Amino acid sequence: QQQVKQSPQSLIVQKGGIPIINCAYENTAFDYFPWYQQFPGKGPALLIAIRPDVSEKKEGRFTISFNKSAKQFSLHIMDSQPGDSATYFCAASIQGAQKLVFGQGTRLTINP
């Protein structure tokens, strides 16, 4: 119940395309859903986060779509660039608790 399942494991998209990464969870107590971007040899950096009372959130080229009834959320990257090539992790946490549960990660490659 504490798992967050992320797919796909890897994704290759042409420059300008819109990669979509999906995550699903079981625990309905989760109420905070961040996405992190990680480059090789670096720590994860927060990209964008959403709470379940909102169905969509956009920050720059990054958009989270949230489907509370399906217990799914996804990350869309608009006008993708080669510099977006990285590993992306979704995560979830429970209100008042502090621990993040991470998805398995998606290795994204944007070809020029």
Add this chain to the structure above:
Amino acid sequence: GAVVSQHPSRVICKSGTSVKIECRSLDFQATTMFWYRQFPKKSLMLMATSNEGSKATYEQGVEKDKFLINHASLTLSTLTVTSAHPEDSSFYICSARDRTVGKNQPQHFGDGTRLSIL
């Protein structure tokens, strides 16, 4: 803002050595810091939650005596890998939450420490 500094970035040492990794919040105070371990091409695995002024809370399966955590101030937590062996080789990452911000605020991550035990 919200910068977390981790030191050293890379350590190579002989089997049996104890290694200390520092995690500092540079521009905010963190009552809680977290220590993760990440294997190549894998996700982050939470090892322990470090609370300022109290004992750390370890995740199931993590050896407390092997991975010693100290959180002596609001800006510093340390992880000591005692008597390290090759199987302890990994990428160790810390994170911290700003204590002045409300609940469910993001964790800010350091850049990790690559530990290699020969």
